[in-house]
Amino acid sequence: MNTHAIRAIYRFEMARTFRTLTQSIASPVLSTSLYFVVFGAAIGSRIGAIDGVSYGAFIIPGLVMLSLLSESISNGSFGIYMPKFTGTIYELLSAPVSYREVIFGYVGAAASKSVMLGFLILLTARVFVHYEIAHPFWMLAFLALTSVTFSLFGFIIGIWADGFEKLQIVPLMIVTPLTFLGGSFYSISMLPPLWQKIALLNPVVYLISGFRWSFYGVSDVSVTLSIGMTAAFMLACVLAIRWVFKTGYRLKT
Amino acid sequence: MTPVISIRGLTKTYASGFQALKNVNLEIHRGEIFALLGPNGAGKTTLIGVTCGLVNPSLGTVEAAGHDVVRDFRAARTKIGLVPQEISTDAFETVWATVNFSRGMFGKPRDAAYIEKVLRDLSLWDKRNAKIMTLSGGMKRRVMIAKALSHEPEILFLDEPSAGVDVELRHDMWQMVRKLRESGVTIILTTHYIEEAEEMADRIGIINHGEIVLVEEKTALMAKLGKKQLTLNLQAPLERIPDALSDYALELSADGGALTYTFDAQGEQTGIGAMLRRLNEHGIDFKSLQSSESSLEDIFVSLVKKKS
Ligand SMILES: Nc1ncnc2c1ncn2[C@@H]1O[C@H](COP(=O)(O)OP(=O)(O)OP(=O)(O)O)[C@@H](O)[C@H]1O
Ligand SMILES: [Mg+2]
Numbered sequence: 001m002n003t004h005a006i007r008a009i010y011r012f013e014m015a016r017t018f019r020t021l022t023q024s025i026a027s028p029v030l031s032t033s034l035y036f037v038v039f040g041a042a043i044g045s046r047i048g049a050i051d052g053v054s055y056g057a058f059i060i061p062g063l064v065m066l067s068l069l070s071e072s073i074s075n076g077s078f079g080i081y082m083p084k085f086t087g088t089i090y091e092l093l094s095a096p097v098s099y100r101e102v103i104f105g106y107v108g109a110a111a112s113k114s115v116m117l118g119f120l121i122l123l124t125a126r127v128f129v130h131y132e133i134a135h136p137f138w139m140l141a142f143l144a145l146t147s148v149t150f151s152l153f154g155f156i157i158g159i160w161a162d163g164f165e166k167l168q169i170v171p172l173m174i175v176t177p178l179t180f181l182g183g184s185f186y187s188i189s190m191l192p193p194l195w196q197k198i199a200l201l202n203p204v205v206y207l208i209s210g211f212r213w214s215f216y217g218v219s220d221v222s223v224t225l226s227i228g229m230t231a232a233f234m235l236a237c238v239l240a241i242r243w244v245f246k247t248g249y250r251l252k253t
Numbered sequence: 254m255t256p257v258i259s260i261r262g263l264t265k266t267y268a269s270g271f272q273a274l275k276n277v278n279l280e281i282h283r284g285e286i287f288a289l290l291g292p293n294g295a296g297k298t299t300l301i302g303v304t305c306g307l308v309n310p311s312l313g314t315v316e317a318a319g320h321d322v323v324r325d326f327r328a329a330r331t332k333i334g335l336v337p338q339e340i341s342t343d344a345f346e347t348v349w350a351t352v353n354f355s356r357g358m359f360g361k362p363r364d365a366a367y368i369e370k371v372l373r374d375l376s377l378w379d380k381r382n383a384k385i386m387t388l389s390g391g392m393k394r395r396v397m398i399a400k401a402l403s404h405e406p407e408i409l410f411l412d413e414p415s416a417g418v419d420v421e422l423r424h425d426m427w428q429m430v431r432k433l434r435e436s437g438v439t440i441i442l443t444t445h446y447i448e449e450a451e452e453m454a455d456r457i458g459i460i461n462h463g464e465i466v467l468v469e470e471k472t473a474l475m476a477k478l479g480k481k482q483l484t485l486n487l488q489a490p491l492e493r494i495p496d497a498l499s500d501y502a503l504e505l506s507a508d509g510g511a512l513t514y515t516f517d518a519q520g521e522q523t524g525i526g527a528m529l530r531r532l533n534e535h536g537i538d539f540k541s542l543q544s545s546e547s548s549l550e551d552i553f554v555s556l557v558k559k560k561s
Binding site for chain 2: 002004005007008009011012016086087088090091092093094095097098247248252253
């Protein structure tokens with residue numbers, strides 16, 4: 001494996017992050033704070049505790065996931081879309097690298113950024129509500145697993161997209177609705193029975209449920225299932241990227 | 254001598270169904286400067302693209318430094334540097350950062366001294382901390398060259414290196430290419446400037462409609478096809494060439510106003526002096542004269558015309 005290439009890509013991507021610090025970090029923190037002001041402080045005080053957890057604290061894992069998913073996808077997709085757009089991808093294609101270097105470099109950087117963001121949001125939340133983390137190790141594991149998986153997913157979108165609209169459409173039209181409906185702001189058990197069944201088709205439900213379990217020890221679905229689903233999705237993304245770099249799909253002519 | 258690049262039976266059919274390369278066979282010798290000439294759309298960039306990994310071949314194989322560029326792409330690509338036809342750079346990066354990035358991408362550990370040398374050779378050292386977007390077009394092209402040289406490649410592809418480059422820089426670039434060749438690097442360049450090929454290349458290949466129509470040593474090519482002509486514009490038009498001059502290869506223009514003498518530029522005796530004296534003896538006076546040499550350009554044009 002070409003470790004120099006991994007380091008070069010990783011550094012390059014992280015430098016890009018720090019160049020656009022406001023956009024990459026400040027804006028998600030700001031929007032999360034707004035959620036807390038509205039849902040946590042203003043409305044939350046009128047909503048009763050769910051599963052014995054105050055509403056303000058209950059929504060923290062869901063909010064972190066909300067930002068994590070959209071930021072991971074956008075970081076992952078931009079990293080590869082921009083070189084494609086500007087033409088600098090010629091260098092990646094002519095370099096002695098394969099999907100492995102690309103994943104470690106681009107996806108590694110995108111996921112690192114997401115993990116940092118997750119921590120930042122948790123710190124921000126601390127300003128508004130008090131919460132505890134029941135299983136810190138699993139909390140970290142979910143944070144990392146989700147960041148990596150959705151950065152991979154974003155990377156695939158970045159390869160597939162041949163215009164800025166396509167780059168936006170999947171996060172906007174699919175991921176955001178799935179996250180909102182995936183129990184960011186409520187427990188699946190609060191839904192009518194039929195909708196509970198339908199909700200289980202939503203992959204984000206497993207992420208949020210597992211993540212919330214790591215905080216408060218309560219979950220909508222089994223934790224093993226949560227991890228299993230995420231890992232399976234991650235593997236599928238890795239295989240897809242491997243295929244892309246073997247065949248040159250959307251990269252080579 | 255084993256070739257440093259060998260292309261066998263290479264065919265490229267694009268998704269559109271267009272065949273950009275048709276059964277191309279080509280060998281590039283180690284350490285030479287090879288100029289690939291051809292009109293727009295001939296397939297030069299496609300050929301380079303397949304060799305460097307930007308284009309999937311449809312049929313055939315390419316080996317670089319003994320490694321198949323598809324099966325053994327890591328080993329092959331480590332040896333190759335590419336300066337593409339289009340300038341594309343990371344606008345927000347500095348020159349220094351982007352050239353070091355390239356070196357890393359090609360699997361080499363950092364080497365500040367070497368990168369400094371490359372930047373100095375390309376007169377970019379003063380600009381090392383400048384963001385690329387603040388550079389002029391010619392400077393950006395030099396940045397692309399620096400990136401391609403950053404990992405000390407054995408083979409360098411220059412796809413139209415002198416497009417959009419001023420005369421002075423072009424000469425600097427020729428100088429640099431010669432220096433690289435001296436250090437053992439094989440250089441393959443494409444160009445539309447025939448003088449560039451004439452000036453630089455050891456061998457010349459001409460490609461047209463996806464087919465290699467000719468590969469020759471430059472000197473052999475020039476000698477074989479290099480003819481000189483002397484044209485005399487006469488004071489008074491002639492009706493026909495006087496018999497006394499029939500032993501010279503003279504041609505009279507249609508209006509009888511000009512005589513053209515063709516001779517071998519490489520020959521010891523051109524016979525020009527004797528012929529001019531003979532003209533004088535016969536009272537044929539001329540207003541002006543000009544000489545021309547059939548250049549690579551004529552050869553190129555005639556080859557490409559013949560084909561299409
Ligand atoms: N991605 C593509 N899809 C379809 N056809 C293509 C593609 N890329 C190139 N071609 C066609 O293949 C032919 C060869 O193109 P190529 O870029 O190799 O030419 P070239 O010799 O480099 O020309 P130029 O001197 O203009 O750079 C052209 O007819 C071009 O239109
Ligand atoms: Mg071209």
